[in-house]
Amino acid sequence: xxxxxxxxxxxxxxxxxxxxxxxxxxxxxxxxxxxxxxxxxxxxxxxxxxxxxxxxxxxxxxxxxxxxxxxxxxxxxxxxxxxxxxxxxxxxxxxxxxxxxxxxxxxxxxxxxxxxxxxxxxxxxxxxxxxxxxxxxxxxxxxxxxxxxxxxxxxxxxxxxxxxxxxxxxxxxxxxxxxxxxxxxxxxxxxxxxxxxxxxxxxxxxxxxxxxxxxxxxxxxxxxxxxxxxxxxxxxxxxxxxxxxxxxxxxxxxxxxxxxxxxxxxxxxxxxxxxxxxxxxxxxxxxx
Amino acid sequence: xxxxxxxxxxxxxxxxxxxxxxxxxxxxxxxxxxxxxxxxxxxxxxxxxxxxxxxxxxxxxxxxxxxxxxxxxxxxxxxxxxxxxxxxxxxxxxxxxxxxxxxxxxxxxxxxxxxxxxxxxxxxxxxxxxxxxxxxxxxxxxxxxxxxxxxxxxxxxxxxxxxxxxxxxxxxxxxxxxxxxxxxxxxxxxxxxxxxxxxxxxxxxxxxxxxxxxxxxxxxxxxxxxxxxxxxxxxxxxxxxxxxxxxxxxxxxxxxxxxxxxxxxxxxxxxxxxxxxxxxxxxxxxxxxxxxxxxxxxxxxxxxxxxxxxxxxxxxxxxxxxxxxxxxxxxxxxxxxxxxxxxxxxxxxxxxxxxxxxxxxxxxxxxxxxxxxxxxxxxxxxxxxxxxxxxxxxxxxxxxxxxxxxxxxxxxxxxxxxxxxxxxx
Numbered sequence: 001x002x003x004x005x006x007x008x009x010x011x012x013x014x015x016x017x018x019x020x021x022x023x024x025x026x027x028x029x030x031x032x033x034x035x036x037x038x039x040x041x042x043x044x045x046x047x048x049x050x051x052x053x054x055x056x057x058x059x060x061x062x063x064x065x066x067x068x069x070x071x072x073x074x075x076x077x078x079x080x081x082x083x084x085x086x087x088x089x090x091x092x093x094x095x096x097x098x099x100x101x102x103x104x105x106x107x108x109x110x111x112x113x114x115x116x117x118x119x120x121x122x123x124x125x126x127x128x129x130x131x132x133x134x135x136x137x138x139x140x141x142x143x144x145x146x147x148x149x150x151x152x153x154x155x156x157x158x159x160x161x162x163x164x165x166x167x168x169x170x171x172x173x174x175x176x177x178x179x180x181x182x183x184x185x186x187x188x189x190x191x192x193x194x195x196x197x198x199x200x201x202x203x204x205x206x207x208x209x210x211x212x213x214x215x216x217x218x219x220x221x222x223x224x225x226x227x228x229x230x231x232x233x234x235x236x237x238x239x240x241x242x243x244x245x246x247x248x249x250x251x252x253x254x255x256x257x258x259x260x261x262x263x264x265x266x267x268x269x270x271x272x273x274x275x276x277x278x279x280x281x282x283x284x285x286x287x288x
Numbered sequence: 289x290x291x292x293x294x295x296x297x298x299x300x301x302x303x304x305x306x307x308x309x310x311x312x313x314x315x316x317x318x319x320x321x322x323x324x325x326x327x328x329x330x331x332x333x334x335x336x337x338x339x340x341x342x343x344x345x346x347x348x349x350x351x352x353x354x355x356x357x358x359x360x361x362x363x364x365x366x367x368x369x370x371x372x373x374x375x376x377x378x379x380x381x382x383x384x385x386x387x388x389x390x391x392x393x394x395x396x397x398x399x400x401x402x403x404x405x406x407x408x409x410x411x412x413x414x415x416x417x418x419x420x421x422x423x424x425x426x427x428x429x430x431x432x433x434x435x436x437x438x439x440x441x442x443x444x445x446x447x448x449x450x451x452x453x454x455x456x457x458x459x460x461x462x463x464x465x466x467x468x469x470x471x472x473x474x475x476x477x478x479x480x481x482x483x484x485x486x487x488x489x490x491x492x493x494x495x496x497x498x499x500x501x502x503x504x505x506x507x508x509x510x511x512x513x514x515x516x517x518x519x520x521x522x523x524x525x526x527x528x529x530x531x532x533x534x535x536x537x538x539x540x541x542x543x544x545x546x547x548x549x550x551x552x553x554x555x556x557x558x559x560x561x562x563x564x565x566x567x568x569x570x571x572x573x574x575x576x577x578x579x580x581x582x583x584x585x586x587x588x589x590x591x592x593x594x595x596x597x598x599x600x601x602x603x604x605x606x607x608x609x610x611x612x613x614x615x616x617x618x619x620x621x622x623x624x625x626x627x628x629x630x631x632x633x634x635x636x637x638x639x640x641x642x643x644x645x646x647x648x649x650x651x652x653x654x655x656x657x658x659x660x661x662x663x664x665x666x667x668x669x670x671x672x673x674x675x676x677x678x679x680x681x682x683x684x685x686x687x688x689x690x691x692x693x694x695x696x697x698x699x700x701x702x703x704x705x706x707x708x709x710x711x712x713x
Contacts, residue, residue, distance in 0.1 A: 160467055161582075165598035175565060176470040243562035245586040260369050 007048045007055070009074075013108050015045025016081070020101040026169035027062060038097055039088055046081050049108075053078060060118050063130065069114040069268065072133060077107035079141045095170045099148045114268050128203050135196035140260070142189025143231065146182050147257035150250035153178040157247050179246035182253055190235035197228050220267055227263040232254055289633055289698060290351040293387040294360045294379050297341035298401050301378045303594040307574035308370055311337040313543040314418060321424040323367055328355050332426030334419040334433060336394070338411045339456075339485075339573035340401050340591050345391065345629035347428035357381050388432060389622040395436040396443035398614050401593065401600045402456050403607055404449040409440050410678060412485055432625070439621045447613045456596065457489035457539070461496065462598045464591055465510035465537065468567050478535035479520075480528070480549070482510040485571050488540045490518045504531045506542075508570050532557045540570045540576035549577040554584055563587035630694040637703050638687055640712050643685060649675045 019041035056071050059064060077145050084100040130238070156172045204216055215221075234256040238249060296306060297450040311317045317335060319346060324333045328346070329352040344364075348354050355363075361379055364671035365372040382390050393399040397408045416433040419425040425433070444450045461472075477498050481487045482505040490501065501520025504527065505511035523531050532554065533537065542548055549568075568590040570577040575592055582590030604611070653675055657668060686706065693699035706712065 156467060157586070160464060161586075163464075163591060163595040165463060165602065166467065172467070174466060174470045175468050180470075243564065245563040246565070249587040 007051045008110065009052060009112060012045040012048040012052065013105070015041050015048060016101055016105050019045065020097065020105065023095075023101060024098040026095075027146070030168050035092060037086070039092075042081065042085055042088075042097070042101070046078075046085060049074070049078050049081065062118060065266040068118055070111050072117040072137060073107050073114050076137055076141050076144070077104045077111070078138070080104050080107070080144065083145065084143065093171050095172060096148075098170065099151055103144060104147060110179045110265070110268070125203055125206055128206065132196055132199040132203055135192050135199060138194055139189045139193030139231075139266075142185050142192060143257055143260055146185035146189065149178050149182045149185060150257070153182060153246060153250040154254070157250070175246055179182050179249065180245075181260055182249060186231075186235055186238055186253060188232045193228050193231055197224065200224065223263050224266045227260050230259050242274040289629055290348045290383070291345070291387045291428065291432065291629075292347075292354060292381060292383045292655055293343055293345045293390055294357065294381045295341060295343035295390070296378050297343070297399065298594065298597065299399075300380055303573060303575065303592055305374075305378055306340075306342060309342045309364055309375075310339075311335055311342070312545050312572075312574060317418055318422055320367060320418065321422045324363065324424065327359070327363055328353075331355060332429040333424045334416055334429050335424075336412060336415040338408070339571055341394070341399075342396070345387070345429055345432070347426065347432070349428075350493055374378070385622055388625055391436045392433060392439045392618045392621055393615075395440035396614055396618060397440070397449065398443075398611050398618075401596060402459050403604050403611070404444075404451070404602070405455050406444075406450060407455065407484060407488055409437065411655065412436060412440075424491060424701050428629070429520045431628075435575070435621070435625050439618060443614045443617050444622070446617060447610050449607070449610045449614055455488050455492055456485070456571060456593065457492045457569070459599055459603070460571075460591060461492060463596065464589065465567050465569075468565050468589055470538070471497065472537070473499060475536035476500040476502065476534050477537045477539065478502045478504060478531045479514070480504050480531075480538065480540045480576060481572070482507070482514040483541055485541040486514060486539065487517070489541065489569070490514070490520075493537070493539075494518055497690045498537075502531050502535065504528050529553060529557060533560045536564075536566065538566065538577075539571065540569070541571045542576050545574055545621065546654050547574075547576055547578045549581065551578050551580045551584065554581045554588070558584055558588070561648065564664060565589065567591075627695050628697050630696075631691065633698040634690050634694050634703060637712065638690065641686075641706060641710060642683065644710060644712065645679050649679050 019038045019146050022041060023038045051079050053071065053074055060068075082101055084096055084104070087094060087096050087100075151177060152172050155170070156175055156178065159166065160175070173181070200221070201216075204221070234252055237252065238244070296309060298306070301309075311320055317337065320335060321333060324331070324344075326702070330348055330350070332347045334345045344360060346355065346360075346621060357379070358376075360381075361372060361375045364370070364379070365375055390399070395412050397403060397405050397411060398409055402427065412433065416425065416430075418438075419429070440474065465472075472493060473496075475498060477490075477493055477500065479490060479501065482503060486503070490498075493501075501518050502517065502523055503511045503515040503518075503520050504523040505514070506525050508522060508524050511524075514520075515522035528548070532549065538549075540549065563585045565587045566589065568577055570590065570592045572594060576589060577592075579590070579592075582588055653672060656671070657663065663671075690699060690702055690706070693702050
């Protein structure tokens, strides 16, 4: 246990990278051993990842979701990884790793650039902060999963339209299931994000009476609102449109998700208002 | 004696070519046999025309009567109104034992797109039966096709070729259908056509859980028969468009010589249904669905026989061992059949030689018995038996040599020599 507390981000980043590399070898030579190796590397990384988050949580005496934006991103990666491992155990033939592992790697790679300092308001509004962070985490992870599912849909659709045989290394769910899953992910994630927005606004209101008031007119709030509006537009279109094709839904989901990711990146790099903790030194915002 | 086959199949020609050369129904085949009889009156013929192959088997007592490759290509060209030049490269030809081996491979389904599929056996039986009914076949092709069916049975019994996914429908649904739909128990399946392929497809789809089955066929009677078998509903041909709108899966297996589902028709249907996923499996050759239907919208997924090629090839690679086992059996059966054929060619000369010697011995015995009238019945019988044994022993070496020679081909030289030596002309 003592050894596990020394785990660094680099350890599980490497495990996940090796898992992805081994998964990619399936395209050249399909073997059970390689599939098992992917799972084992993924699992090893997941254990290290969990340990890292727990250690960080103990250091700050805060749940991982509230520790900092850095931890929040790693929790999102952890959730995606947990889902990946669960799906692979349930259906080992499914090529979910090709899609999920790059996303996990992206989140883990970006995390060091996010703020590692705890959010100042957390100590005063612990319960509301927990609600706010959980809703946003679930909302964003849900949308990121919708991105993966949409990408899988587009790959599967392309193959079927081009009448190509399935590559054994790229076994995906049926279009029917992918389309249904995508729909439900958006339908569940956007209300989660909405609750995140509402709890955030409520926390801003509460902060006015505290020692560290938060300004409503700020880049973080503005970008969050913009991101939320885009997701709500996608949500509204999906509910309102009559008989949309799965492909159009997938393309719009991918676009909305990419916009969301871009917004999160801009927020992380460009925001200087410190609402979600102080930016890391070395980044554009961090110089201010 | 001569045996030959000219053919094109899924390995040598695209569906676009095969559908032009196909004989889609009995009526067309009967006309083809008439034309063949007229062109090559001294030949026997059997045509095997399926979605994967068009093959014309011919046989002649006298090899000099065999039609040339060009003459056969001319027949196809004129019958189907296709330029001759476009045929010459696509048509392959085998003669003698190669032709026999080819038919045995076809019947054993190791030449099929879906390795081990059983439908080819019925298709060969049907082809042979129709040739027999129209008097297009003869003793040689009869022997060949009967042996082919027996070889097919032996391969299926002695190898594991017929295990697993062994129908076109199962491959198509497994490869594409299951990538489109998660389940089939809530889907409506429309089968257009009521032939054997339709039956086989429905057997597989029912195993996948399909409950709602519509069968639409030009002959309502046949549609009813098939629908009854699978607890489905038979629909008159006039209701085809309504059925298309209700279906999630469409399987086309008609013997029509042109598409029965056109782009204009499907455009109307899609206006009603919207772009929901629609899986169309066109198993007809000629094709039953216009190829452009597949581009109507994002939800239409249209596949024909040739689209299954890559999957079938993958399955084939996995089962190399079974194919090798089957080939050993086929090789053995081919040489046995050819020996029988060659041996049959020596039959008339052996018969004549034996009759000649028997006649001589009978005459000699008559002379002997006239000279020795006091011989009792027992003695006469003993002399007759001795004479019979002498004839047999004298005949044995030349006949055995003839049989040995006949193992590798018709022993024309030896037959001539025997005829001359024993003055059998």
